[in-house]
Amino acid sequence: MKENKAYKFRIYPDSLQQEMFSKTFGAARFVYNKMLEDKIAYYEETGKMLKNTPAQYKKECEFLKEVDSLALANAQLQLETAYRNFFRDKSIGFPKFKSKKNPRQSYTTNLVNGNIRISGKRIRLPKVGEVRIRLHRQIPNDHLIKSVTVSREPSGKYFVSILTEYEAPETIVSLDKENSIGLDYSSPSFYVDSNGYIASMPHFFREAEKKLAKEQRRLSHMVKGSRNYNKQRRKVALAHEKVRNQRNDWQHKESRRLASLYDFVFVEGINYKDMARGLHLAMATNDNAFGSFRTCLAYKLKEKGGKLIAIDKWYPSSKTCRHCGYIKSDLKLSDRVWVCPACGCIIDRDVNAAINIKNEGLKAIS
16 A cells, blocks of 8 residues: 655755755746636636646746756646635635745655655755755655655745655554543643643743744834845744744644554544634634644554544533533633533533543544
């Protein structure tokens, strides 16, 4: 069975290589936007879909010949995917033009006839040559490189994300329903599980908020486009990057811990982007990034044969008494502990919700 796995490494291009990366970022963005513009104009005129390719723009735009042609081909594939997604589900939204001002720029290229290879502490990329790379872990010999995405972060750092393919042995895993746990999302403590454990993830953004505000305030007083402005802009980006890295590190370690302990993990199927639009929970929800945690947990469980299962988001896990099933419909968000009118049990809201999520998940899998 074929499986894919991605590896991300930092690279250190010299000035000429950085210039080539900038050209490729710009060319891929230009092709994407130009093709989208022509598709829109053609559709408005004829009501039909235009089938255009990057090759037809190379004659009038000579600079497209200087960069990796596969990067342009991937820009075309990205646009076609965005189109298909829109017509499949209108709520996704129509494809948008890519902005030159986006602080993060990237392009994707593919392995063809050995044009990408890693040797020692360098990686060879098409049209760029050998770039110094920091290999903090080795890619297994049986993994075949399929594609590479080169990105430049707002901090000015360059990274490559290497997608590999390998033959995964088909193993039959016996899962134990008793070895399961329910997680209830909690803004103050990240999550509370059905055993009563409180995760207590550090609020990295809150802790760095004063420093971030100070650096941002300095930036606002500088002349836009000046050398000092660009230096300070990089400082702001580095401060935000540190917060993101701290959060990702904690979440990967915590998701690995859960994946190694349990066969089934049950969560609520909440849309956290919608929750972040609220006035009172926006900052806490964005700081926690529980959605990305669920993504990490899902693939780590899948690697060992386990499963992450999301129950119906409308299930009243907090309002339902786990002892007798009574539903307290007038429960407020501020009510952290409540007494069940039916059986008289004193109920901790978060632990009760986590246990109900687990019980509902077990019903779903049985």
